[in-house]
Amino acid sequence: MAETRRADPASPRTANLASVLRALRAGPLSRTQLAARCGIAKSALPGLLADLAGRGLVRAAGVRAGNGRPSRLVELHGEDAYALALSIEADRLSAVVTDLGGRMVAERAEVVDVAALGLPRCMDELAHLARRVLPGTPVGVAVSVPGLVDSAAAVLRLAPALRWRDAEIAGLMAARLGLPAEAVAVDNDANLGALAEAVDGVGSELFYLSGGTAVGGGLVSGGTILRGARGFAGEVGHIAVDPSGERCSCGRTGCLQTKANLAAVLRAAAAPGDPLHDPALGVGGRVALLKQRVRLGDQRAATAVHELGVALGVALSTVVDVLDPDVVVLGGYFAELGDWLVEPIRVELAARPLGHARIVPSRLGLGAPLRGAAHLAAERLFANPTLVEEASV
Amino acid sequence: MAETRRADPASPRTANLASVLRALRAGPLSRTQLAARCGIAKSALPGLLADLAGRGLVRAAGVRAGNGRPSRLVELHGEDAYALALSIEADRLSAVVTDLGGRMVAERAEVVDVAALGLPRCMDELAHLARRVLPGTPVGVAVSVPGLVDSAAAVLRLAPALRWRDAEIAGLMAARLGLPAEAVAVDNDANLGALAEAVDGVGSELFYLSGGTAVGGGLVSGGTILRGARGFAGEVGHIAVDPSGERCSCGRTGCLQTKANLAAVLRAAAAPGDPLHDPALGVGGRVALLKQRVRLGDQRAATAVHELGVALGVALSTVVDVLDPDVVVLGGYFAELGDWLVEPIRVELAARPLGHARIVPSRLGLGAPLRGAAHLAAERLFANPTLVEEASV
Numbered sequence: 001m002a003e004t005r006r007a008d009p010a011s012p013r014t015a016n017l018a019s020v021l022r023a024l025r026a027g028p029l030s031r032t033q034l035a036a037r038c039g040i041a042k043s044a045l046p047g048l049l050a051d052l053a054g055r056g057l058v059r060a061a062g063v064r065a066g067n068g069r070p071s072r073l074v075e076l077h078g079e080d081a082y083a084l085a086l087s088i089e090a091d092r093l094s095a096v097v098t099d100l101g102g103r104m105v106a107e108r109a110e111v112v113d114v115a116a117l118g119l120p121r122c123m124d125e126l127a128h129l130a131r132r133v134l135p136g137t138p139v140g141v142a143v144s145v146p147g148l149v150d151s152a153a154a155v156l157r158l159a160p161a162l163r164w165r166d167a168e169i170a171g172l173m174a175a176r177l178g179l180p181a182e183a184v185a186v187d188n189d190a191n192l193g194a195l196a197e198a199v200d201g202v203g204s205e206l207f208y209l210s211g212g213t214a215v216g217g218g219l220v221s222g223g224t225i226l227r228g229a230r231g232f233a234g235e236v237g238h239i240a241v242d243p244s245g246e247r248c249s250c251g252r253t254g255c256l257q258t259k260a261n262l263a264a265v266l267r268a269a270a271a272p273g274d275p276l277h278d279p280a281l282g283v284g285g286r287v288a289l290l291k292q293r294v295r296l297g298d299q300r301a302a303t304a305v306h307e308l309g310v311a312l313g314v315a316l317s318t319v320v321d322v323l324d325p326d327v328v329v330l331g332g333y334f335a336e337l338g339d340w341l342v343e344p345i346r347v348e349l350a351a352r353p354l355g356h357a358r359i360v361p362s363r364l365g366l367g368a369p370l371r372g373a374a375h376l377a378a379e380r381l382f383a384n385p386t387l388v389e390e391a392s393v
Numbered sequence: 394m395a396e397t398r399r400a401d402p403a404s405p406r407t408a409n410l411a412s413v414l415r416a417l418r419a420g421p422l423s424r425t426q427l428a429a430r431c432g433i434a435k436s437a438l439p440g441l442l443a444d445l446a447g448r449g450l451v452r453a454a455g456v457r458a459g460n461g462r463p464s465r466l467v468e469l470h471g472e473d474a475y476a477l478a479l480s481i482e483a484d485r486l487s488a489v490v491t492d493l494g495g496r497m498v499a500e501r502a503e504v505v506d507v508a509a510l511g512l513p514r515c516m517d518e519l520a521h522l523a524r525r526v527l528p529g530t531p532v533g534v535a536v537s538v539p540g541l542v543d544s545a546a547a548v549l550r551l552a553p554a555l556r557w558r559d560a561e562i563a564g565l566m567a568a569r570l571g572l573p574a575e576a577v578a579v580d581n582d583a584n585l586g587a588l589a590e591a592v593d594g595v596g597s598e599l600f601y602l603s604g605g606t607a608v609g610g611g612l613v614s615g616g617t618i619l620r621g622a623r624g625f626a627g628e629v630g631h632i633a634v635d636p637s638g639e640r641c642s643c644g645r646t647g648c649l650q651t652k653a654n655l656a657a658v659l660r661a662a663a664a665p666g667d668p669l670h671d672p673a674l675g676v677g678g679r680v681a682l683l684k685q686r687v688r689l690g691d692q693r694a695a696t697a698v699h700e701l702g703v704a705l706g707v708a709l710s711t712v713v714d715v716l717d718p719d720v721v722v723l724g725g726y727f728a729e730l731g732d733w734l735v736e737p738i739r740v741e742l743a744a745r746p747l748g749h750a751r752i753v754p755s756r757l758g759l760g761a762p763l764r765g766a767a768h769l770a771a772e773r774l775f776a777n778p779t780l781v782e783e784a785s786v
Contacts, residue, residue, distance in 0.1 A: 015432045039408045205622040217715070221619060228614075228717025229598040229750070235714040238745065243636035251744055321628040322610070322715055324621025351644055352631065357622070 013048075016040055017385045020048050021057060021076070025382065028061040030071035049074060054390040056080055057100065057381075076101050081381055081388055084138040085373035086126055086173070087189070088145050090114055090161040090213060091282065093122070095129040097138070098374040100381065102199075106133040115163045119172070127176035139387055140380030141177065142185040142373040143169050144192045146212065151231035154186045161213050185376055190234055191225045192372030193331045194218030196364055199375050203327035203358070207319055208368075209236065209312065211334035212283070215260045219323060239315040259311040262333055266290065269304035284366070287333045294340055302340070309341040313348025320349060320357050327358045335362040406441075409433055410778045413441050414450060414469070418775065421454040423464035442467060447783040449473055450493065450774075469494050474774055474781055477531040478766035479519055479566070480582070481538050483507055483554040483606060484675065486515070488522040490531070491767040493774065495592075499526040508556045512565070520569035532780055533773030534570065535578040535766040536562050537585045539605070544624035547579045554606050578769055583627055584618045585765030586724045587611030589757055592768050596720035596751070600712055601761070602629065602705065604727035605676070608653045612716060632708040652704040655726055659683065661697035677759070680726045687733055695733070702734040706741025713742060713750050720751040728755040 019038040023029060031049075035042040052058040061075035078100025087094040094109040108129055114122050130141075147159025154170035170184040177184075194208035198220040210216040217234035219226040226233050237257035238250050245254030246264075258264060262283065269290055270276040276289055293301035316328055328345075330338050338361025345359050362368055381387050412431040416422060424442075428435040445451040454468035471493025480487040487502040501522055507515050523534075540552025547563035563577040570577075587601035591613040603609040610627035612619040619626050630650035631643050638647030639657075651657060655676065662683055663669040669682055686694035709721055721738075723731050731754025738752050755761055774780050 012432050012434055039405045041405055203622075221614075221621075226614060226619070226716075229596075229719035230717055233715065233717040235717075238714055239711050240633055318632050318711060319715060321631055322626065322712060323619075324623055324626040324628075326622035 014384060014386055016044065016048055017052060018383055020045075021052060021385050022382050024058060024074065024076045028073040028075035030064060030073055032071060034074065051390070052385060053077075055385060055388045057385055057388060078381075080136065081378075082134060082136055082138045083374050083377035083381075084130055084134060084141045085370050085377055086130060086141065086143045087370045087373060088114060088122065088126065088143065088162065088169075089189075090146065093126050093129055094370055095126070095133045096370050096374055097133050097135065098378070100139075100378060102374065102378070105135065108133050115161075119164055119167050123169075123172045123176060127173060130173075130177060138177075138179075138183075138377065140183055140185070140377040141173065141179065142187060142192070142377040143173060144189045144369040144373045145169060145186060146189050146214070146216070148235075149186050149188045149191075149231050151185075151187060151227050154181070154184065156186060183380065185380070187225070187373070187376060188216065188218065188231070188234070189369040190216035190218035190331070191227065192218070192370075192376065193362070193364075193368035194220045194234075194329070194372070195225055195375055196368040196370075196372035197329045197331075197362060198223060199372070200364060202329055202360065202363075203325065205324065205326045206329060207234075207316075207323055207325040207327075207357075208329045208331050208362075209316070209319075209334060211260060211262065211330070211332035213261060213263070215257055216332075217319070219325075236315055236319060239318055241311045241314040256311060256315040260308055260315075262287070265304055265308050268307065269293070269298075269301040283333065287336045291336060294337075305337055305340045306344055308337070309344030310348060312341060313345040316345060316357075316359075317348055317352045321352065325357050327360060329360055329362050331362040331364075331368055332366065335365050338362075407777055407779055409437065409441055410445060411776055413438075414445060414778045415775050417451060417467065417469045421466040421468035423457060423466055425464060427467065444783070445778060446470075448778060448781045450778055450781060471774075473529065474771075475527065475529055475531045476767050476770035476774075477523055477527060477534040478763050478770055479523060479534065479536045480763045480766060481507060481515065481519065481536065481555065481562075482582075483539065486519050486522055487763055488519070488526045489763050489767055490526050490528065491771070493532075493771060495767065495771070498528065501526050508554075512557055512560050516562075516565045516569060520566060523566075523570060531570075531572075531576075531770065533576055533578070533770040534566065534572065535580060535585070535770040536566060537582045537762040537766045538562060538579060539582050539607070539609070541628075542579050542581045542584075542624050544578075544580060544620050547574070547577065549579060576773065578773075580618070580766070580769060581609065581611065581624070581627070582762040583609035583611035583724070584620065585611070585763075585769065586755070586757075586761035587613045587627075587722070587765070588618050588768055589761045589763075589765035590722045590724075590755060591616060592765070593757060595722055595753065595756075596718065598717065598719045599722060600627075600709075600716055600718040600720075600750075601722045601724050601755075602709070602712075602727060604653060604655065604723070604725035606654060606656070608650055609725075610712070612718075629708055629712060632711055634704045634707040649704060649708040653701055653708075655680070658697055658701050661700065662686070662691075662694040676726065680729045684729060687730075698730055698733045699737055701730070702737030703741060705734060706738040709738060709750075709752075710741055710745045714745065718750050720753060722753055722755050724755040724757075724761055725759065728758050731755075 023037040057078045059077040061073040063070045081100045083098050085096045096107040097105040145156050146161050148157045156167040169186045174181045174184045190210040198206050206220045208218040215237045217236045238255045241256045242254035246258040248255035248258045342359050416430045450471045452470040454466040456463045474493045476491050478489040489500040490498040538549050539554050541550045549560040562579045567574045567577045583603040591599050599613045601611045608630045610629040631648040634649050635647035639651040641648035641651045735752050
């Protein structure tokens, strides 16, 4: 590829191109609106728009009638600018390709035992999956992982569910896909779930609580993931919720983690040997069975889910005090059980002096982290539109 | 004042002026450095710098020798651009004026019983204090208050220590000083303490824990106060730290608030009737006496302070998990006791899977919120340098 047309990402012109492209991410705009949103002189717009159109990233979008003259609209194009989202979970690998507007182009998933496969072979499999869905070179890649991510270094520091430590996911994936390392981002699944919910319009100061084999959390403030100093922000698994509870792996007693991980809830919901504990059902199957039991009035299952709600409510009352989100989204398997969790959580929060955040189950369900990864992958182009070459005339 | 020279704050030119002025806030820069930091073409700089110099906001700062040609430096001037910081505490009102570089120009404080005085008379007193320290019209004002602030509405929602509710501080103060309402910002004392510590260079992902008649907290991420959806973020007083502890006003048991407010610590440190409880000593006097006792080996006082440290450590372990700060600053009266608090807090955090934040006592002490308010007050000019008129030639 010719590099001559690729501008310095820090140049004022690139910053203006990026500003225009970002403004269009929420939908079509007139030139007057664009100039105002971007703080760019209207006289500079034609040149910028011609540049972006030459790269295939924007196009005319018809005319909007108004009070005065009808105004010509501009919208994102970018059907050939692909964002690649990848996800590693304990029992599955997934790949999704979207276009610049976030529309799904292709997707594929594979059931594997990631811990048994090990890091290098898992990366091989995931790259193989990616190549099968990608129609061309992606503008950016983001990988969702269930663990603590040092986002500055793009390294997965610790993922107990995968039995990985200090895994250099970005570098490994970039090498396999023939991309520069900076083209691949890595982030925690709950962070990406939070981003997806915020992009979906659920809230702008948002806390995403993720239920699975572990309990995780992600924060978005003003559209941006808050990662903290090392990238570990959002951890809520060790908030004390039950002084008389189980001993936690951290050494304390009654951490949220001990009450809210899926296995613990299933143990509370049914006796040993019950089909609810059958690993062959997979996570989705066991959660569906639990839902069915609660719906049919199984008292033990209903009590287990109610107690989960109370534990989540106690932990969330601290989270709400510290972060003051406008909304808490229940993600992962908590989303499936939302009908029975929201009420006990609300009761706990209502008793707090400050607790007035909305509590909503995720509408994106288990797919939220992958949606967030697609958004993050596209970010790279929105930050520097010159990554896509102008078409030669 | 002529308004003709006051540019539209959203105009590209104003944005560039603001960008240049902000870049200089950290110290003198060469033109090449300025152009790079601001993403502005070097050819546009002379015009922008002439404009800012005409407003008295920047000036030449000599020459720096380098490898190649020596480079001419530019620095903030703004000795006549005043930021006014005001603070309301239960027992005192304070006013500080700084110049654009944050240097103190004048200060004054007054001991009053704010709750007894009531809101309108307190605002009168504070405005009176402000007029006595102000050498001219301030570019911005910020008021520090001990309570929950709806920062968007600039309203103090609840301040139990002052017995105020829904107090429209910004409007009341602006009217008294003859300023537009938007010239006056209001914020929580712990938020402003956090901002002051971040500006002071203590950390960029920073949690500030403030001890006083209540326990408060403030968060700064990437140089900006995180306020949450309603402005209430940072509240940590109701984190459970002792299941067998006292009943809290919130209805639960063993909240941090019940263990860490100054009165509770003093009660634990000395029998009733002890001089440690003498209100005539003021907060500062009682804390100084407590310090002296611990230093002299008073076992009861030492145990009380150690137990305070353990309670803070338990609460901070949750805060560190949720926010992942690089540093936790102990502010308010906790700063005074830092020598004995840091160690038990570190022990609690060291036991956590993720807890590796630094713990430091505030070097700014009780003055931190006022320092933060001065910084916030100046923000208004840094966002729109055209608020200061160009000198007529």
